[in-house]
Amino acid sequence: VALLLRDPATGKTVVRVKEAATDATLAVVRGYNRSFTPVKLATVADVNGNGVEEYALLARKPDTGEVNAEVRDGATSELIRRLWLSNECTPLDLASIADINGNGAPEVAILSRCGAEGNLRVTVKDVKTAEALNVLGF
Numbered sequence: 001v002a003l004l005l006r007d008p009a010t011g012k013t014v015v016r017v018k019e020a021a022t023d024a025t026l027a028v029v030r031g032y033n034r035s036f037t038p039v040k041l042a043t044v045a046d047v048n049g050n051g052v053e054e055y056a057l058l059a060r061k062p063d064t065g066e067v068n069a070e071v072r073d074g075a076t077s078e079l080i081r082r083l084w085l086s087n088e089c090t091p092l093d094l095a096s097i098a099d100i101n102g103n104g105a106p107e108v109a110i111l112s113r114c115g116a117e118g119n120l121r122v123t124v125k126d127v128k129t130a131e132a133l134n135v136l137g138f
Contacts, residue, residue: 004041015055029055031077036061044096045106058094067091083125089114
């Protein structure tokens with residue numbers, strides 16, 4: 001079970017991962033950018049080959065509107081990739097999806113409300129390369 005926690009006093013964001021059956025701590029993932037406010041957390045299949053899943057945190061920087069998803073290693077907290085989204089979009093949700101471009105790495109799908117009309121959009125990004133693979137309009 002992964003839980004996203006943010007200390008309001010320090011702005012530090014951590015992900016604590018526990019074994020549901022035993023309450024044993026499996027991981028504490030740190031290092032997420034303090035200047036960004038967390039929106040959603042998603043588990044991502046192992047990207048760097050160490051056998052441990054990664055954790056993607058979708059967040060927004062309140063003073064600039066910048067939006068990104070930081071993908072960090074579940075064992076070391078190492079930054080795997082930072083995935084940027086257009087500032088014209090308000091982030092709503094994200095999910096990890098299977099590899100669609102055949103490079104062996106998972107993708108993330110980021111749901112956002114964009115533009116003056118507030119249209120719903122899903123941006124699919126490759127976790128390995130940060131490339132935008134598709135934008136789906138709804």
